[in-house]
Amino acid sequence: MAGGGDIQWCFSQVKGTVEEDVTEENGSRETEHMLPGSEDVGSDCEDSDLCNADIISTVEFNQDGELLATGDKGGRVVIFKREPESKQSMPRRGEYNVYSTFQSHEPEFDYLKSLEIEEKINKIRWLPRQNAAYSLLSTNDKTVKLWKITERDKRPDGFNLKDDEGRIKDPNAITQLRVPFFKPTELIVEASPRRVYANAHTYHINSISLNSDHETFLSGDDLRINLWHLEITDQSFNIVDIKPANMEELTEVITAAEFHPSMCNVFVYSSSKGTIRLCDMRQRALCDQHSKMFEEPEDPSNRSFFSEIISSISDVKFSHSGRYLISRDYLSVKVWDLQMDSRPIETYQVHEYLRSKLCSLYENDCIFDKFECAWNGTDTQIMTGSYNNFFRMFDRNTKRDLTLEASRENTKPKCILKPRRVCTGGKRKKDEISVDSLDFNKKILHTAWHPTENIIAVAATNNLYIFQDKDKV
Numbered sequence: 001m002a003g004g005g006d007i008q009w010c011f012s013q014v015k016g017t018v019e020e021d022v023t024e025e026n027g028s029r030e031t032e033h034m035l036p037g038s039e040d041v042g043s044d045c046e047d048s049d050l051c052n053a054d055i056i057s058t059v060e061f062n063q064d065g066e067l068l069a070t071g072d073k074g075g076r077v078v079i080f081k082r083e084p085e086s087k088q089s090m091p092r093r094g095e096y097n098v099y100s101t102f103q104s105h106e107p108e109f110d111y112l113k114s115l116e117i118e119e120k121i122n123k124i125r126w127l128p129r130q131n132a133a134y135s136l137l138s139t140n141d142k143t144v145k146l147w148k149i150t151e152r153d154k155r156p157d158g159f160n161l162k163d164d165e166g167r168i169k170d171p172n173a174i175t176q177l178r179v180p181f182f183k184p185t186e187l188i189v190e191a192s193p194r195r196v197y198a199n200a201h202t203y204h205i206n207s208i209s210l211n212s213d214h215e216t217f218l219s220g221d222d223l224r225i226n227l228w229h230l231e232i233t234d235q236s237f238n239i240v241d242i243k244p245a246n247m248e249e250l251t252e253v254i255t256a257a258e259f260h261p262s263m264c265n266v267f268v269y270s271s272s273k274g275t276i277r278l279c280d281m282r283q284r285a286l287c288d289q290h291s292k293m294f295e296e297p298e299d300p301s302n303r304s305f306f307s308e309i310i311s312s313i314s315d316v317k318f319s320h321s322g323r324y325l326i327s328r329d330y331l332s333v334k335v336w337d338l339q340m341d342s343r344p345i346e347t348y349q350v351h352e353y354l355r356s357k358l359c360s361l362y363e364n365d366c367i368f369d370k371f372e373c374a375w376n377g378t379d380t381q382i383m384t385g386s387y388n389n390f391f392r393m394f395d396r397n398t399k400r401d402l403t404l405e406a407s408r409e410n411t412k413p414k415c416i417l418k419p420r421r422v423c424t425g426g427k428r429k430k431d432e433i434s435v436d437s438l439d440f441n442k443k444i445l446h447t448a449w450h451p452t453e454n455i456i457a458v459a460a461t462n463n464l465y466i467f468q469d470k471d472k473v
Helices: 048-053 084-088 307-311 352-363
Strands: 009-015 056-061 067-072 076-082 096-103 108-110 115-117 123-127 134-139 144-157 181-197 205-210 216-221 224-229 237-241 254-259 266-271 276-280 292-294 315-318 324-328 332-337 346-349 373-375 381-385 390-395 401-405 421-423 432-434 446-449 455-460 463-469
Touching: 009 096, 056 123, 056 446, 056 455, 056 463, 067 123, 067 134, 067 455, 076 134, 096 144, 096 181, 123 205, 134 205, 216 254, 224 254, 254 315, 266 315, 315 373, 324 373, 332 381, 373 446, 381 446
Parallel strands: 205 254, 421 432
Antiparallel strands: 009 463, 056 067, 067 076, 076 096, 108 115, 123 134, 134 144, 144 181, 205 216, 216 224, 224 237, 254 266, 266 276, 276 292, 315 324, 324 332, 332 346, 373 381, 381 390, 390 401, 446 455, 455 463
């Protein structure tokens, strides 16, 4: 896998219909057309509610990168599978087509609290493949589900007691004994719910993470983190509880949680106060006391009304090696060494030019957007999203950074993505865009990086863009 400075990213595919104006805020559309090589994986948007349901809310590659799953606000999970031809071709290509689509969650109503429970998929996590079937966990605000995805390309035939339509035969008409056999049929992919983990969260679930023992997983909401066994649905263990006795004394909430990739007893969770706590389940059953806390002292010169809001961590991810952590706050991505909790070892500014716009971003609620971040397969690069359908890449070796755009203007086959630059003042150059021209309704919140190759998936509202290294095309 090449380093960031060596990669020229090019367009591979876009999934979903492309609208003139679809945003998270209004869900409206004016015209609709399909891009070459694209697929309509959502519903037909006849009104704003349907358009809103198509907005992608999570993206996740499986362990070998053969499958790519997306969840949306309508409670659907769409799974894409890599085309064997694209993988075996020289050079290798990253082309994915729809493998399975199913309704994971339905809207519900909590009659006790008179609250609607959205069907929106908050997170998807793949389980390691144990047999011919695939398994994944998906969650909305309240309920986690374990899904099994299986293929069927044969059906039993030649029964003695049933006819071809499945009706029971007249016993007197049976004159010979037949040996049933399997008959080849068109490939059918079925998704079936195997477990439902419900009634354990009072607040909205924001994280699920599979343990490295492949037997347990955690689910975290605003104030609590629970530990589940995959085989047990009616019982979970509360391992973190930060709810104060008096809710008026509440000062922070949990924003993300994740297990260590190799140490099954270690997990981290981040908070709205900009801290990351590392906990060891060997020390105590209830991990209210952390083993380490990663926090950067605030710079007094940057102190403002918005300091606490923009320091809130929206995502935290362990590196594949387990040595490092990345955290995303509103303006930056930070890399932490697990051996040093006093300050991050690297800090990358995502869109520092927005610091002067915080007042207007507060008024339109954009300041509360939760951006995710992702590692590449070798832990040498970091990717995260921004506004105007921009996404940012940072190379840890060369310290170079890159701004790219997920745009319908770059959807010609093998079209190389041109770096974008934002002009913060003075005379604007030809290829630059003014900070005042940025569209804050177009935002890249969810991204994923193939575990072993330079293939990335970027969710732009209700479209999924797939880009890859030009040298692999």
